[in-house]
Amino acid sequence: MIxxxxxxxxxxxxxxxxxxxxxxxxxxIENNVINIPDETFDYINLNLPSHFTNDVPGQPxxxxxxxxxxxxxxxxITNEGATLGRVLFYDKSLSANRTIACASCHKQDKGFSxxxxxxxxxxxxxxGRHSMTLINSRFYQRGRFFWDERASTLEEQVLQPFxxxxxxxxxxxxxxxxxxxxxxxxELFENAFGSQDINxxxxxxxxxxxxxxxxxxxxxxxxxxxxxxxxxxxxxxFTDEENLGKNLFFQTxxxxxxxxxxxxxxxxxxxxxxxxxxxxxxLATTDEGAGAVFNNPIFESRxxxxxxxxxxxxxxxxxxxxxxxxxxxxxxxxxxIQAHPTLSPALTDDNGNPVQLNxxxxxxxxxxxxxxxxxDNSVSxxxxxSDPFE
Numbered sequence: 001m002i003x004x005x006x007x008x009x010x011x012x013x014x015x016x017x018x019x020x021x022x023x024x025x026x027x028x029i030e031n032n033v034i035n036i037p038d039e040t041f042d043y044i045n046l047n048l049p050s051h052f053t054n055d056v057p058g059q060p061x062x063x064x065x066x067x068x069x070x071x072x073x074x075x076x077i078t079n080e081g082a083t084l085g086r087v088l089f090y091d092k093s094l095s096a097n098r099t100i101a102c103a104s105c106h107k108q109d110k111g112f113s114x115x116x117x118x119x120x121x122x123x124x125x126x127x128g129r130h131s132m133t134l135i136n137s138r139f140y141q142r143g144r145f146f147w148d149e150r151a152s153t154l155e156e157q158v159l160q161p162f163x164x165x166x167x168x169x170x171x172x173x174x175x176x177x178x179x180x181x182x183x184x185x186x187e188l189f190e191n192a193f194g195s196q197d198i199n200x201x202x203x204x205x206x207x208x209x210x211x212x213x214x215x216x217x218x219x220x221x222x223x224x225x226x227x228x229x230x231x232x233x234x235x236x237x238f239t240d241e242e243n244l245g246k247n248l249f250f251q252t253x254x255x256x257x258x259x260x261x262x263x264x265x266x267x268x269x270x271x272x273x274x275x276x277x278x279x280x281x282x283l284a285t286t287d288e289g290a291g292a293v294f295n296n297p298i299f300e301s302r303x304x305x306x307x308x309x310x311x312x313x314x315x316x317x318x319x320x321x322x323x324x325x326x327x328x329x330x331x332x333x334x335x336x337i338q339a340h341p342t343l344s345p346a347l348t349d350d351n352g353n354p355v356q357l358n359x360x361x362x363x364x365x366x367x368x369x370x371x372x373x374x375x376d377n378s379v380s381x382x383x384x385x386s387d388p389f390e
Contacts, residue, residue: 029093029181034388036083041384043082043213049226051267052217056230061261063231065268070143070212075155077209080191082384085210087188088203090387093178094162095122096169102161102207103387105131109380111310112214117321121166128166129287130321133314135379136307138212139268142275147303147319149276150293158207159200172200179203214385216309216376217268221246224373225267238373245370248363258333258357258367262346264308269374271305277344278302280337280354281318289319291342300342312375326368334359 048065055064071077088094092101105119105127106112114131121127129147137145137154144152151157161167162175170178179185179198186196193202224235232250234243251257263279265272276290278301285291291300303319317323323332337347337354349355359367379385 029098029178032091032093032182032184032389034087034184035390036087036388040079040083043077043079043209043384046215046217048215048217049222049267051222051225051231059230061265062272063265063267065139065266065270068139068141068266068268068270068272070140070154071138072153072155075205075208077213078192080188081193081206081209082213084185084188084192085206085208085213086385087184087388088179088207089210090389091179091182093182094168094170094175096174097122100168102158105161105167106134108385108387109313111135111313111379113314115315117316119167121164122169123166125166127164129319130316132304132319133306133310134211135214135216135309136268136270138215139266139270139307140304141272144304147276148288148290148293149304154208154211155204158211159204175203176200210385214379215268216307216374216379218378219309219376220373222267222376231267239369241366241369242373243370244363245366245368246373248359248367249370253355253357258359259346260333260367263305263344269308273305275299276302276304277346278340278342279333280340280343280347281320281322281332283338283340285340287320298342301340302342308371309374310376310379312372313380326371327364330359330364330367333357334364 051063053064053066055062055066089102092098092104094101100122105114107114112134117130118126118128119131132147142149143154144150145154145157146160151160159172162170163172176198185198189198189202190196192206220237221235224237225231227236228234232247235246238246248257249260251259253259263271263273263277271277276299278289282301285301288300290302290304291297293299311317311326315324315326317326317329323329333347334357337343339354343354347355
């Protein structure tokens with residue numbers, strides 16, 4: 001275990017012997033203490049159930065996550081790299097006034113999302129969009145990140161909140177300096193990368209490894225799926241209501257279902273589609289979404305599709321957090337889809353109009369009950385993803 005010791009630099013700061021920043025708003029780093037085991041946690045071996053890695057024969061859409069992993073060849077997950085990433089993820093010293101960490105907006109017990117509609121930045125400002133869950137981030141073949149997909153890789157994405165003037169208010173140089181000031185980091189960097197050199201590229205790589213390690217596959221759904229030949233079969237561990245909701249989720253609209261699986265595909269319940277979608281939230285554009293990133297009108301008001309894993313814990317919902325409950329989300333798809341030039345074709349009928357599912361109250365309740373079977377409490381409780389500063 002890395003022992004709690006006073007940083008030499010910190011002691012110098014106490015006695016006024018050195019100045020680490022010319023910034024008048026500089027806040028000295030307190031003596032952070034981390035608690036990590038001598039033997040690293042296992043971040044490499046997922047031990048995925050077979051339904052994650054084997055497609056169901058005869059299904060028109062993929063059920064496995066094969067081919068969706070966006071881990072680059074030059075940044076595979078290592079136990080030491082993800083351990084370093086865990087410390088960086090929870091380190092509030094990496095924001096302008098030492099009050100905000102990545103974990104401030106991506107809370108473990110909230111499905112690595114935020115229970116606030118908009119997250120609060122270091123100086124009390126609000127983020128432009130709701131905090132997206134980080135669960136199953138590695139299983140998105142397109143590999144782009146943020147709601148509008150402006151980051152081309154996870155390695156690019158993890159550095160942007162540091163530099164956002166609302167979120168953490170730092171420059172990359174300041175982030176590197178803040179890491180260098182703390183005495184436990186050199187050993188962690190050496191374990192992860194073979195030397196004590198600290199730079200933004202290594203910070204990016206370590207954070208990305210940690211985020212990609214957060215994978216959910218131990219829910220009530222998975223228990224039932226392991227006992228069944230296909231996701232469409234009635235699960236023996238489900239209630240009648242949960243099985244009804246599952247059937248509505250997987251069935252096509254002409255067959256009385258909601259075709260939810262068309263956008264939240266695979267057993268990881270992620271998008272296997274090539275790009276962001278417009279799910280009919282508004283008649284007119286209030287947020288251009290990916291349309292502000294890609295020079296093509298087809299992307300206007302389109303947003304990334306997130307995993308449904310642990311969705312019970314990630315309220316409120318949508319990119320702007322407009323829906324407080326799952327019941328409101330289901331009602332939107334049941335009766336509230338709005339016409340828009342870029343509305344996803346999956347949400348239109350044969351005449352190009354928004355679909356109306358016309359679910360009964362019992363069916364809507366059943367769909368919510370099924371979505372709650374995707375809750376995986378192990379993600380909320382696993383120490384390897386928890387705050388090492390506590």
